[in-house]
Amino acid sequence: MSRVCVFDVNETLLDLQALDPQFERIFGDAGLRRMWFNQLLQSALVATVTNAYTDFGSIGIAALEMIAARQKVTIKEEDRQAIRDGMLHLPPHPEVEESLARLRQVGLRLAALTNSTAQVAQAQLTNAGLSGYFEQILSADAVRRLKPAPEPYHMAAQRLGIPISEMRLVAAHSWDIAGALRAGSAAAFVARPGMVLDPLVEKPDVIGADLREVAARILEREIAA
Numbered sequence: 001m002s003r004v005c006v007f008d009v010n011e012t013l014l015d016l017q018a019l020d021p022q023f024e025r026i027f028g029d030a031g032l033r034r035m036w037f038n039q040l041l042q043s044a045l046v047a048t049v050t051n052a053y054t055d056f057g058s059i060g061i062a063a064l065e066m067i068a069a070r071q072k073v074t075i076k077e078e079d080r081q082a083i084r085d086g087m088l089h090l091p092p093h094p095e096v097e098e099s100l101a102r103l104r105q106v107g108l109r110l111a112a113l114t115n116s117t118a119q120v121a122q123a124q125l126t127n128a129g130l131s132g133y134f135e136q137i138l139s140a141d142a143v144r145r146l147k148p149a150p151e152p153y154h155m156a157a158q159r160l161g162i163p164i165s166e167m168r169l170v171a172a173h174s175w176d177i178a179g180a181l182r183a184g185s186a187a188a189f190v191a192r193p194g195m196v197l198d199p200l201v202e203k204p205d206v207i208g209a210d211l212r213e214v215a216a217r218i219l220e221r222e223i224a225a
Contacts, residue, residue: 006138006167010087011173012170013174048149066188092129092145118138153184181201187204
């Protein structure tokens with residue numbers, strides 16, 4: 001039986017570079033967008049490890065405040081709202097829609113699993129024109145534990161009605177790949193620019209430079225087999 005492909009959303013499917021003009025406006029440096037998202041991920045991991053759950057959106061705004069403090073910039077409410085709105089309207093990476101369509105056309109089941117809340121994830125994928133490709137859009141918020149903790153992956157498998165060994169997590173983040181593999185899922189790594197795998201974690205059996213390559217290799221694994 002072919003595995004169900006479960007996709008991370010931010011950076012894997014959707015392009016955060018669309019936020020760069022806001023970071024240029026607020027800080028005078030579009031490059032701080034990367035620093036902000038890295039801080040968001042670090043804060044989310046700290047919250048997860050220390051069992052102090054906060055939703056991903058709130059962590060994102062807290063991370064923005066931390067970047068502002070480092071840069072000695074005062075953040076206004078309109079700036080916070082601009083980032084919130086921007087996150088809801090991220091475009092997909094150029095090859096994403098055709099890749100999802102290719103996987104669906106051969107009958108593979110597709111779902112999404114994100115650290116964003118269900119409401120945000122639904123809005124993001126709807127606005128990006130991608131929601132119709134997924135049978136379910138799942139949020140780690142449902143178990144109040146963020147990826148890469150094991151609970152979100154197990155929740156996804158349970159909601160999809162499969163053992164976790166029949167799930168494949170597709171992501172552009174090494175920490176997400178590690179979490180999925182250690183939870184018992186297969187994985188596929190989208191090696192977008194600047195993204196690399198953790199050498200301390202076993203490599204997934206599917207790796208590609210973008211989702212087009214990853215989709216082709218998933219088909220080789222799941223259909224050709």
